[in-house]
Amino acid sequence: MRKTHWGDVITYSRKVFVPLTNMCRDTCGYCTFVKHPDSPLANIMTPDEVLKAARRGEEKGCKELLFSLGEKPERRYEKAKKGLQALGYETMSDYLAAMCRLVIEETDLLPHVNAGTLTEDEIQLLRPVSASMGMMLETVSRRLMREGEAHHACPDKVPLQRLRTIERAGALGVPFTTGLLIGIGETWAERVESLAAIEAAHRRHGHIQEVIVQNFQRKPDIAMADHPEPPLEDMLKTLAVARLMLSPEISLQAPPNLSERHIEYLAAGINDWGGISPVTIDFINPQHEWPEIVQLARSTAQAGCRLQERLTVYPAYLAQAGHYLDPQIARRANSMARPDGLARRQVEDLLPGAAE
Numbered sequence: 560m561r562k563t564h565w566g567d568v569i570t571y572s573r574k575v576f577v578p579l580t581n582m583c584r585d586t587c588g589y590c591t592f593v594k595h596p597d598s599p600l601a602n603i604m605t606p607d608e609v610l611k612a613a614r615r616g617e618e619k620g621c622k623e624l625l626f627s628l629g630e631k632p633e634r635r636y637e638k639a640k641k642g643l644q645a646l647g648y649e650t651m652s653d654y655l656a657a658m659c660r661l662v663i664e665e666t667d668l669l670p671h672v673n674a675g676t677l678t679e680d681e682i683q684l685l686r687p688v689s690a691s692m693g694m695m696l697e698t699v700s701r702r703l704m705r706e707g708e709a710h711h712a713c714p715d716k717v718p719l720q721r722l723r724t725i726e727r728a729g730a731l732g733v734p735f736t737t738g739l740l741i742g743i744g745e746t747w748a749e750r751v752e753s754l755a756a757i758e759a760a761h762r763r764h765g766h767i768q769e770v771i772v773q774n775f776q777r778k779p780d781i782a783m784a785d786h787p788e789p790p791l792e793d794m795l796k797t798l799a800v801a802r803l804m805l806s807p808e809i810s811l812q813a814p815p816n817l818s819e820r821h822i823e824y825l826a827a828g829i830n831d832w833g834g835i836s837p838v839t840i841d842f843i844n845p846q847h848e849w850p851e852i853v854q855l856a857r858s859t860a861q862a863g864c865r866l867q868e869r870l871t872v873y874p875a876y877l878a879q880a881g882h883y884l885d886p887q888i889a890r891r892a893n894s895m896a897r898p899d900g901l902a903r904r905q906v907e908d909l910l911p912g913a914a915e
């Protein structure tokens with residue numbers, strides 16, 4: 560299926576990560592990204608800090624700026640509310656939209672926003688200033704909301720809320736990234752149900768540009784520190800089932816930095832390695848460094864495939880820019896794309912010879 564629909568090209572997006580705030584009103588049992596407002600490390604990045612990170616990314620040839628942030632911390636914590644007010648904003652979504660605009664005005668990057676559950680108004684606010692959006696569905700299991708489970712007391716992890724966000728993004732014509740987090744207590748049947756729900760939304764709206772399958776990682780400082788990690792076989796099976804269940808035009812992605820044996824994902828049907836940063840750590844899994852891009856190109860080549868850089872918006876959506884992209888964003892994305900829709904400027908470390 561992968562070969563038929565995607566050929567031997569495996570893509571990645573060269574991106575800079577901007578963790579706009581690490582405060583969040585949820586408390587997922589596996590999260591290391593989030594910091595409680597009492598922690599001295601809890602913060603909201605200032606516009607200067609955002610721009611500084613963006614410029615570092617630009618210097619290293621990034622095309623995408625990924626805003627990742629906790630969910631609506633201002634609704635739960637005074638520190639987040641006051642922090643936002645000091646910056647001149649009432650809600651994190653308003654601030655995020657302003658920072659996307661700043662990035663568009665001051666840099667050549669394309670913003671992608673990963674802001675969790677969103678209302679229709681929030682999507683409409685963010686759409687003109689971003690090329691694509693994302694939110695991991697993670698799972699449709701309501702069981703995991705129970706006490707002692709991964710999503711207990713996390714209002715934004717109610718599966719229905721996440722499915723509604725995916726649905727709204729589709730109705731509003733947003734190229735959308737979603738996916739599964741596996742190994743957090745869900746059953747095989749629930750994994751399959753989650754994939755079926757994503758596929759159903761895609762059939763209604765055609766907007767799911769990629770599905771990520773991500774494996775739970777045990778870390779010492781999380782509530783689930785003793786929870787077992789899913790074995791590689793679970794990743795391979797889930798990826799293969801995803802490849803077969805999902806419409807073949809949906810890009811299938813797994814992160815290369817969360818398993819030493821990631822190259823085996825290629826045989827399970829993936830066609831994309833996701834976002835790889837030449838400048839910032841993986842803020843969601845900070846203990847796992849990104850592989851060197853040259854090294855990834857080499858191992859991808861050894862598996863009989865070619866690594867190529869894409870933009871945050873996939874070629875098929877760029878080709879339908881009238882429906883999926885704001886005109887200003889479409890102009891920028893088109894100027895960055897070659898005729899096949901992948902990145903026009905493939906960064907030097909992937910030029911012929913470098914990957915051999």
Ligand code: SF4
Pocket residue numbers: 583584585586587590591592593628629630675713715
């Ligand atoms: S995983 Fe996301 S929603 Fe859950 S606590 Fe962390 S930042 Fe918040």
